[in-house]
Each structure stands twice: as C-alpha cells, then as structure tokens.
Amino acid sequence: MEQQPVTSFFFHPFLFSSLPILFIAFLIKKWLLNTSTINKHLPPSPPKLPIIGNFHQLGSLPHHPLRSLAQRYGPLMLLHFGSTPTLVASSADAAREIMKTHDIVFSNRRKSIITKRLLYDYKDVSMAPYGEFWRQMKSIFVLQLLSNRRVQSFHFVREEETALLMKKIEESSSSSSALNLSEIITLLTNDVICRAAFGRKYSGGGSGKKFLLLLKDFLALLGSIDVGEFIPWLAWISHVNGLYAKVDRVGKEIDEFLEQVVEERMNVLKTKSNGDERIEDEEDREDFLDILLRIHKENSTIDRDCIKALILDIFSAGTDTTATVLEWAMTELLRHPGVMNKLKNEVREILKGKPDITADDLEEMYYLKAVIKETVRLHPPLTLHGREASEDVRVMGYDIPAGTMVIINAWAIGRDPVSWVEPEEFQPERFLNSSVDFRGQDFELIPFGAGRRGCPGTSFAIATNEFVLANLVHKFNWALPGGARGEHLDMTECPGVTIRRRKPLFAVATPRSC
Numbered sequence: 001m002e003q004q005p006v007t008s009f010f011f012h013p014f015l016f017s018s019l020p021i022l023f024i025a026f027l028i029k030k031w032l033l034n035t036s037t038i039n040k041h042l043p044p045s046p047p048k049l050p051i052i053g054n055f056h057q058l059g060s061l062p063h064h065p066l067r068s069l070a071q072r073y074g075p076l077m078l079l080h081f082g083s084t085p086t087l088v089a090s091s092a093d094a095a096r097e098i099m100k101t102h103d104i105v106f107s108n109r110r111k112s113i114i115t116k117r118l119l120y121d122y123k124d125v126s127m128a129p130y131g132e133f134w135r136q137m138k139s140i141f142v143l144q145l146l147s148n149r150r151v152q153s154f155h156f157v158r159e160e161e162t163a164l165l166m167k168k169i170e171e172s173s174s175s176s177s178a179l180n181l182s183e184i185i186t187l188l189t190n191d192v193i194c195r196a197a198f199g200r201k202y203s204g205g206g207s208g209k210k211f212l213l214l215l216k217d218f219l220a221l222l223g224s225i226d227v228g229e230f231i232p233w234l235a236w237i238s239h240v241n242g243l244y245a246k247v248d249r250v251g252k253e254i255d256e257f258l259e260q261v262v263e264e265r266m267n268v269l270k271t272k273s274n275g276d277e278r279i280e281d282e283e284d285r286e287d288f289l290d291i292l293l294r295i296h297k298e299n300s301t302i303d304r305d306c307i308k309a310l311i312l313d314i315f316s317a318g319t320d321t322t323a324t325v326l327e328w329a330m331t332e333l334l335r336h337p338g339v340m341n342k343l344k345n346e347v348r349e350i351l352k353g354k355p356d357i358t359a360d361d362l363e364e365m366y367y368l369k370a371v372i373k374e375t376v377r378l379h380p381p382l383t384l385h386g387r388e389a390s391e392d393v394r395v396m397g398y399d400i401p402a403g404t405m406v407i408i409n410a411w412a413i414g415r416d417p418v419s420w421v422e423p424e425e426f427q428p429e430r431f432l433n434s435s436v437d438f439r440g441q442d443f444e445l446i447p448f449g450a451g452r453r454g455c456p457g458t459s460f461a462i463a464t465n466e467f468v469l470a471n472l473v474h475k476f477n478w479a480l481p482g483g484a485r486g487e488h489l490d491m492t493e494c495p496g497v498t499i500r501r502r503k504p505l506f507a508v509a510t511p512r513s514c
Contacts, residue, residue, distance in 0.1 A: 040399040043078040043087065051231060053080030060495045063383040066090065067412035076396050078404075082230030086405040087395070090412040092419050092444040097395050098387065098406060099443065099451035104130070106387040107452045110405050112229050113244070114221055118251050124309035126317070130390070130452070136301065137310065141456040144291050145314070151459045155359055157195045158467050161188055165468070166475055173509045178481040182327050182504035185468075189323040192464055197314050198261060199287040211257050215315055217250045222316065223497035258308040265289055288314060314457070320498040321381040321448075322461045328379035329371060329469055331505055332426045334478060335486035339428060343367055347474045357474065362466050370428035372465055373445070376414075376438055378426060380447030381498045383411035387453065410446050411499075419444035476509040 046069055048054045057079075059065050066088055070077060075091030089095050098106050107130035115127050122128045125137040144150070165188050172179055190212060191201045202208025226243065228235025238244050269290075286294075292307045333340040346367045351357065362368070387406040394400070415423040421430070436442045439458060440450035448455040455461075472478070480486065494502040 040401070041397065043076045043398045043400075044073040045078045045080070046073055048080050051082070053082055053084075053230075054086075055081055055230070061493055061499070063409055063411040063499070066384075066407070066409050067415070070409070070412060076398060078398075081405070082227075083232070084230050084405050085401065085403075086407060087389075087400055089406070089408045091416055092413055094396060095408050095410075095413060095446060095450070096443040098408060099440075099446070099449070099453075102393050102395060103451040105390055105393045106406055108388045108390050109386055109453070110388045112226060113238075114224065114226055114247050117247050118218060118221060118254075119312060120305040120309040123303075123306045124313045125456070126313050133301075137306070138452075138456065140292070140295060140302070140310065141313075144295065145288050145310075146456050146460050148459055151463050152359065154192075154196050154460070155463075155467075157192055158464055159356075161191050161195070162468050162471050166471055169472075169476060169509050170511055173476070173511055176508060176510075178506040178508050180504050181330055181507050182323075182501060185326045185330075186319075186323045188468065189319050189326070189464065192322075193315060193318045195287070196318075196460075197288045197311055199289070211254070214250055214254050214257065215319070217246070218254060218312070219316060219320055219497050221247055221250060223495070254312070255308065258311060259304075261289070262293070262304060262307060265293060269293065316497075317455060317457045318461060320496075320500070321455075322464050324379070324381040324498045324500050325372065325375055325461070325465050326468055327501060327505055329375040329465070330472065330478070330507065331489065331491070331501065332375060332378070333371070333473070334480055334505075334507060335489050336426055337486065339371065339426065340473065340478065343371055344473045344477075347470050351474065357467065357470050362470060365466070365470060366432060367428060368466060368470055370431040372462065372469070373431045373436075373438060374426055374428040376447035377420075377445055378414060378424075379499070380410045380414060382447065382449070382455075383409065383499050385410055385446070385449045385453075408446070408449075410449075413444060413446060416444070475512055477512060479508050479510070481506050481508055 046054060046057065049056060057065055057069065067090060069079075070088065070090035075089065076094045077088050077090075079086045079088055087098075089098055109127055111122070111127075111129075116122060119127050123137075125134065125141050128134040128137055165184060168184065169179060187203055191203050194200065194202045194208075202211055221243075224243065227237050289307075289311065292302070292310060296302050296304070296307055333343065346365055347357075350361055350364050354361075385408040387408070389400050389402050389404045389406065391402045392400070393402075413419070417423050436445055438445050438447050440446065440448070440454040443450060448458045448461075480489065490501075490503050492502040493499045
C-alpha cells in the first residue's frame with residue numbers, strides 16, 4: 001500500500017485556512033478578559049513578568065518577601081503566580097474580612113494534583129471541599145478525636161513520654177555534652193502522636209521507622225510547588241524532574257503501611273468481639289484509630305480511605321507543628337536568659353518542691369502560657385494559610401473574582417507594628433494583661449488559622465507544648481554550648497510546610513539539683 005505523505009501539524013490545510021479565525025478569536029477573548037476587569041476595583045499589584053507573573057519575587061521563604069511587598073503595596077494586594085491571581089492578606093483587618101466576614105466564600109482550599117494523590121482524593125478534613133462531606137469530617141475531628149475531654153484523656157501519654165525524655169536528658173547531662181534539642185523534641189512529638197493515633201510508638205526500627213521517614217517525605221511534598229498548577233503548559237516539568245513519580249511512590253508506600261495497620265486492628269477487634277473477652281469500653285483508653293473504626297462501623301459513608309486520610313491529617317498537623325513551637329520556644333529562652341529565669345521561677349514556685357507537674361499546675365502557669373503565645377506570634381509553625389474564593393466577593397473595598405487563590409501571611413500579621421509594640425522583640429510580658437489568644441478569635445494572632453478552616457488540633461498541640469516546656473525548665477538549667485551568648489544564636493529558618501530552624505538547636509542541660 002502506498003504510504004500517505006505526512007503533513008506537519010502546523011501546516012495542516014484546515015489549520016492554515018483557520019489562522020485568521022483563530023487570531024480573531026484570540027483578540028476577542030483578550031478583549032473580553034480586559035473588559036471583564038476594566039470596571040472592577042482590584043487590589044494594588046506589584047509589576048509582574050510575562051508568563052511567570054510574580055513567582056520570581058517569592059524566594060525560598062515566601063513569608064519574608066510577601067511582607068516586604070505588602071509594606072510597599074498595602075495589607076491587601078493582588079499577585080499573579082503564572083496564570084493564577086493570588087490575593088495576599090498581611091494585616092489583622094484583612095485576615096478578619098477573609099476568615100470571618102466572608103468565611104464561607106473563602107472556605108475552600110486550592111486543589112492540586114499532589115494533595116489529591118496524597119490525601120485520598122480529598123477524603124480528609126484539611127483539603128476536602130467545603131460542603132456536607134467536609135462538615136462530617138470536621139465534626140469527627142472536633143467532637144470525637146480532638147475535643148477538650150479527649151485531649152485531656154491523653155495526658156497519661158504526654159506524662160509517660162515526657163518522663164522518658166527527662167530521663168534521657170539526665171543521662172546525657174552527666175557528660176556535660178551538648179544535646180541536639182531539635183532531634184529529641186521531634187522524636188518526642190512523633191511518639192506522642194503515634195501513641196495517640198495507633199496506641200503504640202514507631203520510633204524503633206522496621207516498618208515503623210520507615211513510616212516516619214515516609215511521613216517526612218510526605219510533609220516535604222505537601223510543601224512543594226508544582227509549576228504546572230500555575231503555568232499549565234509547563235506541567236511536563238513535574239514529570240521530567242520526578243516530582244509526580246515521587247508523589248506516587250510516597251503515596252503508595254504510606255497507603256500500604258496504613259492499610260496494614262488498619263487491617264491488623266480490625267482483626268484484633270473482630271477476635272475480641274467473637275471471643276469471651278469483652279472489648280474494653282473505656283473511651284479514655286481508645287486511640288484515634290479505635291475511634292475511627294468505631295465510627296466506620298456505625299457510618300458507612302466513612303470508608304477506609306477516609307480513615308487513612310484522617311490519620312494522615314493528624315500526623316501532618318500534629319508532629320511537625322508541635323515540634324516547631326517547642327524548638328523555637330527553647331531557642332528564644334536561650335536567647336533571653338531573663339525570660340528563662342522568670343519562667344523557671346514561676347514553674348518552681350507553683351510546684352513548691354513537687355517532682356511532677358499536673359494539669360492543674362499548668363492552669364496556674366500564666367507566664368508559661370505567655371511564653372508560648374509570644375513564641376507562636378514570632379514563629380508561627382504555619383506562616384502562610386491558603387484559601388480560595390468560591391465566588392465573586394468584595395474585600396476591604398476591592399473586587400475579588402471567583403477562583404482567586406488567597407494567602408494569609410500569619411507571620412507578617414504577628415509582626416505588624418499596627419497591632420504590636422516593638423513587634424520584632426521577644427516579650428512574653430505583652431500577653432500577661434492581654435485577652436488576645438491564638439484560637440482564631442483574635443486576628444492579630446492566627447498561627448493556627450481561623451474560621452471554618454482553622455486547625456482543629458490546636459488544643460492537642462498546645463497541651464503538649466505547655467507540659468513539655470514546663471518540665472524542661474523545671475528539671476534542668478540550660479545554657480548554650482561553649483559559653484556562647486544568646487545574641488549569637490543562628491536564627492536562620494528552613495523552608496517547608498512548617499518553618500523550623502535551618503540548623504539544629506544544641507544546648508547543655510544541668511540537672512536542677514546542681
């Protein structure tokens with residue numbers, strides 16, 4: 001059979017004859033886009049480059065340049081990341097309008113291929129679209145997993161893991177060598193979350209250690225930028241550089257681990273229910289997986305993928321964020337010996353020689369609470385909170401089109417001189433006679449977000465932060481290695497979903513009796 005000549009796509013007769021029509025259509029589309037925005041009052045915008053928009057101005061720590069741009073263009077500004085218009089809020093007033101006044105309009109998060117693949121097609125609470133399913137997931141979190149009663153029921157876990165940490169520090173202090181506080185704090189928070197979620201720790205070897213390494217990759221992927229999401233014709237880059245391959249691998253391996261854990265627990269519960277041994281009905285000893293499996297049995301709409309997605313939410317929101325706050329709190333205390341001494345005195349005076357701290361003791365430690373508030377003001381674990389406009393809306397007098405991505409710069413808001421006196425200084429005293437709190441009602445302090453999308457795990461994280469920090473200063477005196485001065489401590493940040501120190505924090509512990 002005679003081979004037909006191959007015609008180039010660009011010189012196909014039909015396409016060639018259609019070029020004038022396509023060109024006219026392009027001009028009409030551009031004109032329509034211009035006329036659709038010509039009568040709109042949009043927020044001020046920095047100059048942008050063709051194709052990439054304002055991407056070049058972000059850097060590796062976006063919360064810094066975004067604050068600098070806001071200082072020039074205002075607390076509400078419009079940037080463009082590729083083809084995506086992005087509203088950036090950098091003041092308490094702007095955050096209040098987005099997260100309270102128009103909270104329903106901004107109750108969705110921007111979807112992405114990465115989160116879709118890693119979080120079971122949005123079957124979790126952090127990324128699920130606003131609606132009935134999301135309300136069900138949020139209700140499970142708030143009422144079943146992370147209510148105040150449930151948080152207090154896990155106090156025995158915090159006590160046991162903190163006691164192990166104190167013992168480890170005491171053993172190391174005998175050599176007067178510097179401890180890697182960043183490392184041991186991370187292990188502690190992982191162990192607390194693992195025990196709360198699964199009823200056991202995974203800091204040892206084998207599959208548990210592999211899971212924690214996978215979790216680290218999981219968090220890194222959640223914080224990565226997929227260029228194709230913003231510049232669609234560059235989507236091939238994520239295939240070439242291996243990003244999508246890594247997402248698929250990490251997602252598959254995490255799913256295999258969680259599936260095995262769920263299956264084993266279901267078999268245990270089935271064996272107990274079929275035998276003479278009664279299932280323990282003491283809710284205070286249920287872990288999160290037990291609770292989710294019980295709900296799954298009662299509610300068929302909560303399937304196994306939902307269980308695994310919610311467990312991932314617990315780990316992604318509870319491990320790094322809790323460790324980040326403790327790490328920065330100890331950093332600031334070591335930088336400010338006067339604050340450290342004041343905190344030690346409060347803790348030791350309240351305990352009056354008692355060796356152990358109770359939940360009732362913590363309620364009386366007002367300066368401890370002030371130290372943690374000041375820590376999350378200066379170093380919010382999540383510096384940027386993301387939303388998306390589901391419909392056209394007017395914010396602070398500006399027209400915001402539907403589909404606009406929204407970034408609330410919590411880091412900039414916590415350092416805004418309009419809201420704070422000497423905002424760059426670490427001064428816990430500012431909170432002693434202040435009603436400002438971080439639970440989403442005071443928009444000058446939103447380290448954990450606010451509104452419908454505020455973090456439901458705040459109480460669990462803060463309970464761990466308070467208990468561990470109080471024990472660290474109660475049982476030990478702390479100093480920097482080699483007699484270094486606090487003002488010389490490196491405060492460089494490391495990029496990621498949570499913003500931790502770039503360099504690990506090392507310190508020397510001396511038991512209090514010494």
